[in-house]
Amino acid sequence: MKFAIVLNGCSQTYRSQAEEIYGFLKTSFLTEGEGETFVVCENEKQRDEIIRYAPTALLHLIKMDRYQPEAILHFIEHYEGMKEFRYILFPSDFAGQELSVRLGSRLKGSSMVAVEEIDVLEDGVLCSKLVYGNHLRGYFKLDFPPFCISLQKGGKEPCPIPVIKNRQIFNYEQRSDQDSFIQTYLFKRSEKDEGLESAAFVIIGGYGLGSREAALNLQKKASELDAGFGVTRPVAMNGWMNMGKMVGVSGELVKPKLCLVLGASGSAAFMAGIKKSEFIVAVNQDAKAPIMNQCDVAVIDDYVPVMDALTALINTWQSDFETKRTSE
Amino acid sequence: MKVLTCFKVVPDLTLLTDEDWQVVNNQVDVGFVKNDWNPFDESALEMTLKLSELSESLSGSMELTAVSVGNKKIDSFLKTLLALKFQHAVRIEAEQDLRFNPHQIAAWLAGYVKKSHQDVVVMGVQSGVGDNAQTPLLLAEKLGWPSITQVIGIKPEKNGCLRVTSQMDDGVLEQVIKPPVVLSVGNAPNSFLRVPTLKDKLNYGKKSVEVIIPTDIIVDNTTEAEIHAPKLIKLSAIENQRDSVKIQDGTPSDKATILFNRYLKQRLKKL
Ligand SMILES: Cc1cc2nc3c(=O)[nH]c(=O)nc-3n(C[C@H](O)[C@H](O)[C@H](O)COP(=O)(O)OP(=O)(O)OC[C@H]3O[C@@H](n4cnc5c(N)ncnc54)[C@H](O)[C@@H]3O)c2cc1C
Numbered sequence: 001m002k003f004a005i006v007l008n009g010c011s012q013t014y015r016s017q018a019e020e021i022y023g024f025l026k027t028s029f030l031t032e033g034e035g036e037t038f039v040v041c042e043n044e045k046q047r048d049e050i051i052r053y054a055p056t057a058l059l060h061l062i063k064m065d066r067y068q069p070e071a072i073l074h075f076i077e078h079y080e081g082m083k084e085f086r087y088i089l090f091p092s093d094f095a096g097q098e099l100s101v102r103l104g105s106r107l108k109g110s111s112m113v114a115v116e117e118i119d120v121l122e123d124g125v126l127c128s129k130l131v132y133g134n135h136l137r138g139y140f141k142l143d144f145p146p147f148c149i150s151l152q153k154g155g156k157e158p159c160p161i162p163v164i165k166n167r168q169i170f171n172y173e174q175r176s177d178q179d180s181f182i183q184t185y186l187f188k189r190s191e192k193d194e195g196l197e198s199a200a201f202v203i204i205g206g207y208g209l210g211s212r213e214a215a216l217n218l219q220k221k222a223s224e225l226d227a228g229f230g231v232t233r234p235v236a237m238n239g240w241m242n243m244g245k246m247v248g249v250s251g252e253l254v255k256p257k258l259c260l261v262l263g264a265s266g267s268a269a270f271m272a273g274i275k276k277s278e279f280i281v282a283v284n285q286d287a288k289a290p291i292m293n294q295c296d297v298a299v300i301d302d303y304v305p306v307m308d309a310l311t312a313l314i315n316t317w318q319s320d321f322e323t324k325r326t327s328e
Numbered sequence: 329m330k331v332l333t334c335f336k337v338v339p340d341l342t343l344l345t346d347e348d349w350q351v352v353n354n355q356v357d358v359g360f361v362k363n364d365w366n367p368f369d370e371s372a373l374e375m376t377l378k379l380s381e382l383s384e385s386l387s388g389s390m391e392l393t394a395v396s397v398g399n400k401k402i403d404s405f406l407k408t409l410l411a412l413k414f415q416h417a418v419r420i421e422a423e424q425d426l427r428f429n430p431h432q433i434a435a436w437l438a439g440y441v442k443k444s445h446q447d448v449v450v451m452g453v454q455s456g457v458g459d460n461a462q463t464p465l466l467l468a469e470k471l472g473w474p475s476i477t478q479v480i481g482i483k484p485e486k487n488g489c490l491r492v493t494s495q496m497d498d499g500v501l502e503q504v505i506k507p508p509v510v511l512s513v514g515n516a517p518n519s520f521l522r523v524p525t526l527k528d529k530l531n532y533g534k535k536s537v538e539v540i541i542p543t544d545i546i547v548d549n550t551t552e553a554e555i556h557a558p559k560l561i562k563l564s565a566i567e568n569q570r571d572s573v574k575i576q577d578g579t580p581s582d583k584a585t586i587l588f589n590r591y592l593k594q595r596l597k598k599l
Contacts, residue, residue, distance in 0.1 A: 309584035
């Protein structure tokens with residue numbers, strides 16, 4: 001069954017997009033040999049990386065001035081062989097979402113966003129995804145090919161892409177006037193806080209922190225304890241911490257060995273961001289908060305004195321540990 | 329410039345307890361919890377108001393319309409928007425199950441946009457309970473307009489243009505664009521919807537909500553919308569519980585000591 005993959009090579013996240021898709025392919029009924037990858041890229045510098053990490057041997061490289069959905073859609077929609085693909089897969093990022101739905105509409109197919117798994121049906125495809133604010137899983141039938149599907153963030157484990165021999169590469173240049181509505185275009189790259197996603201110990205503050213000052217305080221403590229620091233949506237929405245620190249379905253997904261959550265109720269949208277943690281400790285003064293049954297240890301109290309006492313204990317233990325080590 | 333802001337009123341699902349998540353006939357009873365603005369749409373509404381205020385000094389006033397799809401239970405939300413000085417508050421009358429049918433919503437919205445000659449549409453990227461995240465994108469396609477997603481800021485510019493800031497995965501994009509355009513709003517900080525003053529409530533809240541029936545705005549592709557919507561086969565509950573140990577006795581310092589000695593020390597050692 002022929003399928004296509006569409007990736008955004010203009011983004012620094014290209015490799016993780018590719019590995020996400022590859023991880024999905026490995027667990028699905030689709031076989032790599034039947035896939036073709038379409039990648040948009042801005043300049044020659046990225047070419048080698050794009051080719052190396054493309055998830056299929058057959059690769060279409062589309063050179064454009066910049067990431068611009070209107071121009072990309074125009075190219076893909078009019079690509080001659082598009083009708084041959086029954087499935088078109090997109091990563092979970094914003095580009096994958098916007099391109100999948102709009103392309104589905106243009107090709108008169110069906111689309112779905114944040115898909116967990118797919119299964120073949122005789123006359124369509126069965127997709128599962130989380131609905132009701134991550135409380136339920138829905139199973140849906142899509143009827144019209146091509147099935148334009150963007151993946152669920154953090155759904156399947158990403159899979160490293162092996163060295164693929166016998167690459168077949170087709171090059172295109174797309175200079176289009178699709179984006180003439182844009183008068184000026186200024187992209188400011190921001191460094192991603194890689195620390196949070198890869199940290200072994202993460203501390204997260206919720207709306208129970210109560211103020212920007214408390215959030216900054218806790219961030220400082222986390223850094224002293226060598227822990228990554230994250231927040232829930234209301235903390236970021238209030239501007240107490242920048243959006244890059246938000247954990248949950250619409251933010252970062254963390255999977256530390258130890259996750260300490262203070263003053264968060266444990267909404268499903270937030271829990272989705274920490275559920276892969278090995279050990280979760282929650283401190284909340286409300287014994288009935290949902291998080292209290294979704295963690296490994298629940299401390300029922302005001303987080304401030306608990307955290308103060310805990311920090312003192314950890315610091316003492318750490319300095320003992322250090323002294324022991326140096327005297328050995 | 330005519331700006332249409334689309335919003336949805338959603339049940340606050342965080343209020344449901346574990347026992348409330350019973351699926352019967354592919355439905356969950358959420359009728360007893362309070363309704364609220366969908367958070368992304370709330371940001372869209374507030375950003376529209378800010379945009380309009382800023383444009384007054386630059387390029388004259390904007391004509392603001394707020395629209396939602398539903399029954400008369402949502403009229404109180406529309407009235408609040410009138411009190412916040414949206415000139416028009418429109419409800420597209422609908423009673424049917426639209427949870428997983430963004431195609432239908434987009435078809436009606438497209439019909440309304442065309443009928444009322446809007447220049448800009450602003451709405452949230454996603455909304456509960458369907459979490460489809462498709463409506464603004466399908467709307468852009470039905471209108472044949474460009475679209476910018478994950479918008480976090482909108483400012484007026486000269487000559488009827490807008491300066492739109494959006495969040496991309498590896499940075500922030502700022503574009504000056506010429507409408508028409510569909511803007512879908514993402515995680516925009518400090519965009520909680522303001523509360524109307526009592527005076528404005530009295531002065532403007534009395535204006536009535538305009539109710540439209542879908543047949544008035546139907547465009548030819550509505551049946552296509554019905555067909556292309558995904559078909560819900562099954563809803564099932566997700567198990568998220570862990571066997572949690574509760575530490576609840578003693579002073580905060582006692583609790584911290586138990587937590588540290590029993591559960592954290594060994595783990596921290598291994599980090
Ligand atoms: C489409 C969508 C996507 C979303 N995505 C995300 C997301 O990615 N991430 C996210 O976090 N949210 C997300 N949300 C929002 C989510 O639904 C919740 O509203 C949010 O997670 C609640 O954050 P919170 O637990 O910090 O705040 P609250 O629910 O207000 O909880 C605060 C908690 O702090 C406790 N508390 C207060 N004071 C103290 C104290 N001194 N000591 C100890 N405990 C105290 C209270 O008992 C309460 O349980 C999303 C919502 C939607 C609709």
